[in-house]
Amino acid sequence: MKVLIFSLTYHPFIGGAEVAVKEITDRISDISFDMVTVNLDGKQKVEEKIGNVNVYRVGNSKKSKYFFPWQAFTFAEKLHAQNSYDAVWSIMANQAGLAALFFKKKNPKIPFLLTLQEGDSELDIWLRTFYMRSLYKSIYRRADHIQAISNFLADRARSLGAKCAVEVVPNGIDNEKVLRARQSQYQKSDKFIITSSRLVKKNGVDIIIKALALLSDKEIRLNILGDGILRKELEELVKNLKLENRVKFFGQVADFEVYAQTNATKIFVRPSRSEGLGSAFLEAMSIGVPVIGTPVGGIPDFLKDGETGLFCKADDPKDLAEKIELLLKDENLYNKISYNGRQLAIEKYQWFRIASRMENIFQEITKKF
Numbered sequence: 001m002k003v004l005i006f007s008l009t010y011h012p013f014i015g016g017a018e019v020a021v022k023e024i025t026d027r028i029s030d031i032s033f034d035m036v037t038v039n040l041d042g043k044q045k046v047e048e049k050i051g052n053v054n055v056y057r058v059g060n061s062k063k064s065k066y067f068f069p070w071q072a073f074t075f076a077e078k079l080h081a082q083n084s085y086d087a088v089w090s091i092m093a094n095q096a097g098l099a100a101l102f103f104k105k106k107n108p109k110i111p112f113l114l115t116l117q118e119g120d121s122e123l124d125i126w127l128r129t130f131y132m133r134s135l136y137k138s139i140y141r142r143a144d145h146i147q148a149i150s151n152f153l154a155d156r157a158r159s160l161g162a163k164c165a166v167e168v169v170p171n172g173i174d175n176e177k178v179l180r181a182r183q184s185q186y187q188k189s190d191k192f193i194i195t196s197s198r199l200v201k202k203n204g205v206d207i208i209i210k211a212l213a214l215l216s217d218k219e220i221r222l223n224i225l226g227d228g229i230l231r232k233e234l235e236e237l238v239k240n241l242k243l244e245n246r247v248k249f250f251g252q253v254a255d256f257e258v259y260a261q262t263n264a265t266k267i268f269v270r271p272s273r274s275e276g277l278g279s280a281f282l283e284a285m286s287i288g289v290p291v292i293g294t295p296v297g298g299i300p301d302f303l304k305d306g307e308t309g310l311f312c313k314a315d316d317p318k319d320l321a322e323k324i325e326l327l328l329k330d331e332n333l334y335n336k337i338s339y340n341g342r343q344l345a346i347e348k349y350q351w352f353r354i355a356s357r358m359e360n361i362f363q364e365i366t367k368k369f
Helices: 015-025 062-083 093-105 123-141 151-159 175-181 205-214 231-239 257-262 281-289 317-329 331-348 351-366
Strands: 003-009 033-036 047-050 053-058 087-089 112-116 145-148 163-168 193-194 221-225 247-251 267-270 292-293
Touching: 003 015, 003 062, 015 053, 015 087, 015 281, 015 351, 033 062, 053 062, 053 231, 062 093, 087 093, 087 351, 093 123, 093 145, 112 123, 112 151, 112 351, 145 151, 145 351, 151 163, 175 257, 193 205, 193 257, 193 281, 193 331, 205 221, 205 231, 205 317, 221 257, 231 247, 257 281, 267 281, 267 317, 281 292, 281 331, 292 317, 292 331, 317 331
Parallel strands: 003 033, 003 087, 033 053, 087 112, 112 145, 145 163, 193 221, 193 267, 221 247, 267 292
Antiparallel strands: 047 053
């Protein structure tokens, strides 16, 4: 079987969706994968193999994202003439989704799988798509199968007019990296909390920094893993709150480094304003580090308050500070959440299980055409 992937970004530019694609494709050996993506900085190879995926890049800068639907479709047609694909797979209903939609209209007998990984709020998505709302909805309506990483995103697909089967298959965790992280050289500290995410508004890193200033224990420190457009703004917030000695920005780090540093800390925190699922939560849970999150988006799929994690209110530094102090002071609650969270992540969210379910989806949709 040959599958063509449309993805707006890919390695080395990664977020949860890009990690998921690689983890899944690396575990499926019976399918040949090609991908069309954007050469975001113009410095990447036009063609290369990453894991089990042959990657083809179009464009030469971030601005190329805006032309991607047409460039990718044109390039995909040439690839299809050479390779005769059995299915196309779009990673999110963005410009990649539009490219897949154009391809589907030209090749109606080729099944179209749409994966939903979007963590943005309904308002943010509406603001980005209001001028092309009908075309945007067509991505959902023309898909032959939709895989959403959370019930929240599955419901969104149905509300936007999806007529096909909508199946929830979440992102996962890599147990091998978990085991290596638990043996890493980083020394465990009860004085460190951690967050790992893109530094964008939806992830609420500003709320964590403000909560840190409210903690009674002024020795508690915060490690921030990840980078993004708000970094300078967040660094300024740290400076204004006089927290320079308690907050460290690590920037973008390798996957294993995230696991290893998380293992060395006491609590994982992300007070999201919106969230498709939240793979970083699952990674922390798999290590046995308790998590604090907000009851938004796909987070309630796995976080049960007081059982597998703690909920805090969105946009409320005081409430977050109280939840952090509760976990630091209540050893029984800490151990309960640590154990339950790890059991859930290991039993239900390992990548080999996710990849097997995705392979079954490819088999099912191609049988129908």
